[in-house]
Each structure stands twice: as C-alpha cells, then as structure tokens.
Amino acid sequence: MIEVYICEDDAKQLVSLTQLIENYIMIENLDMQVVQAETTPGPLLTRLNNDQQRLYFLDIDLGDEMSGIELAQRIRSVAVDCKLVFVTTHAELALETLQHQLEPLAFILKDDPESLKAQVIQAINLARTRWQKSRPQQQQSLTFKTADQLRSVRVADILYFETAPAPHKLIVHLANAHFEIYSTVKQAVEMHDNFYRCHKSIVVNCQQVRAVNRHTQLVTLTNEEQVPCSLMGGRGLAHYLQVRVND
Numbered sequence: 267m268i269e270v271y272i273c274e275d276d277a278k279q280l281v282s283l284t285q286l287i288e289n290y291i292m293i294e295n296l297d298m299q300v301v302q303a304e305t306t307p308g309p310l311l312t313r314l315n316n317d318q319q320r321l322y323f324l325d326i327d328l329g330d331e332m333s334g335i336e337l338a339q340r341i342r343s344v345a346v347d348c349k350l351v352f353v354t355t356h357a358e359l360a361l362e363t364l365q366h367q368l369e370p371l372a373f374i375l376k377d378d379p380e381s382l383k384a385q386v387i388q389a390i391n392l393a394r395t396r397w398q399k400s401r402p403q404q405q406q407s408l409t410f411k412t413a414d415q416l417r418s419v420r421v422a423d424i425l426y427f428e429t430a431p432a433p434h435k436l437i438v439h440l441a442n443a444h445f446e447i448y449s450t451v452k453q454a455v456e457m458h459d460n461f462y463r464c465h466k467s468i469v470v471n472c473q474q475v476r477a478v479n480r481h482t483q484l485v486t487l488t489n490e491e492q493v494p495c496s497l498m499g500g501r502g503l504a505h506y507l508q509v510r511v512n513d
Contacts, residue, residue: 267456268296268319268394272303273310273337274353275329279376280305283323283353283386290387294502295463297456298390306330307337314344321371321393323386326354338368349393353382371396391506398459408457410438410447417445425474425487427454429467441489464495464503478504 270287274280284303291298298321304310307328322341326334338350349371372389376382409418425439429451436449454469455461463469464478464485470493477486480500484492495503 268298268321268397269301270298270321270323271301271310271313272323273305273307273328273334274303274323274325275305275327276325277305279325286383286386287323287390290390293498295452295455296390296394297459298394307332307334307340310337311340314341316345316347319397320345320348321351321390322348323351323353323389326352326356335368338370342368349389349396351386351389351393353386387505394459410445410449412445412447421458421460421471422473424461424471425489425491426471426493427451427461427469428493439491462503462506464499465493466496468493468495470503472503472507475503475507478507480504 272280272284272287274283280303284300288300290296291300302310302313307330322338324334324338328334328337334352334354338352341348342350350368351372351374352370353374353376355376371393372385374382374385374389406421407418408421408424409416419438419440423440425441428437428439429435430437430446434448434450435446436451436454437444437446451463451467451469455463460472461469462472470485470487474488475485476488478495478500479486480497483495483497483500485495485500485503486492
C-alpha cells in the first residue's frame, strides 16, 4: 500500500487537498491511504522510515522555522525511496528544489484550482507507475488458491478478473485458460498496481489493454476480447493508461 503524507500550513487548503486525494483514492479504489495530514512539519518527522512506499505532498512556505524544502531534505535523508510533490504558490522556488537534488516528482502551483486537481491526480498516478516499474522481476507473479491447489501465475499473463456467479468468487482470465478463486473485486485491485477496476464486476490488467472506447463502453484486450467498462471506469482507465505512456 502507498502511504500519503501532506504538510500544508493553511488549514483550509490542507483540508481541501486531503479531501481531493482521499476522494480520488476512493473513486478509483486505489491501494493507498492518507496516513498523516499536518499544518506543521514536526509531526511528519516523527514517523520517518524507508519501509513503505511513501508519497509526500509538501507546501514550501510553511510559516515555520523549517521550510518545505528543508522538510523534504530531512524526509529524503531517511525515506530515500519516497516520492516528493511540492504544492505551492512560489513558482520561483522550483529551481531551488533541483539545486538541493531533491528529485521532486512534480511541482504544482496552487493558482488554478482545476489545474491543481488534475496535476495532483497525475502525480498520484505517476508515483504508482514509477513504483510499479521499479519492482524486482521476482515480484511480478501472483499465487492463487483454487479449490484444489495453489497456482502461481505471472502478472503479465492475466487478462482480467470477473465476478463469478457464486458469491465471493472471481474468475481469473488468462489468454488460453481461466479458473476460479475465492476473492472479491476490491481484493483483486489491490493485488497489483497494473490491475484497474473498469466496471463493477471487471478488473483489467492494464498491460493487456489495447483500446478503451468510452462511447461503446468497451475495453479491447490484446487477444481482441472485449469486456465492459462503466462511463467513469472507462474515463479513469484511459487517463491512467495515458499517464503510463507519457512516463
């Protein structure tokens, strides 16, 4: 699971940003959680480690002795694999973040609320994609418990999951086979970052998606099979795939 941490000294803006992120996580059913949202940097420093995937959204001018850039340096010194996103009104400080070799994932300006929302969502998806690409190859397989055996399957071989007629069961679809497991759609999404819920009963493997038609509400897979997608699911899937292409 990706842990999200936020530091913004303006209480109203902190609530707004936190709600934006939490709503997107809920709508997209992402394996993420806002763990901490603070108006001062101190509390974030008490929970530093490099054991989890961490995504930080930091204001630069925190109205504190410690700036957002200094906070990011402290965070980076411990959580070396974390992703940093600066959300600020100070465009002139973008160069300074580079001079400190902080390697920010994104630098978002607060001036335009609609643009801010889109860029926050893009940063979330980019962080997920980067972590997915950095995973060791040995982690790219999953083990499923069927009725009579444990079955190991490469993530790349999975086309999609579909709810089975029997309750609490899913059908795992491969290119030339399928089998049933005891699981739910929500649990399937959490199995791997490539899995995306495009319909209430369908979770597709983004690696296997060839096209998304939001007019017919159909997803075409690499084997030319088509599965349904909801209007919102198709829009979200298309956006997620576009982020991956641009990365």
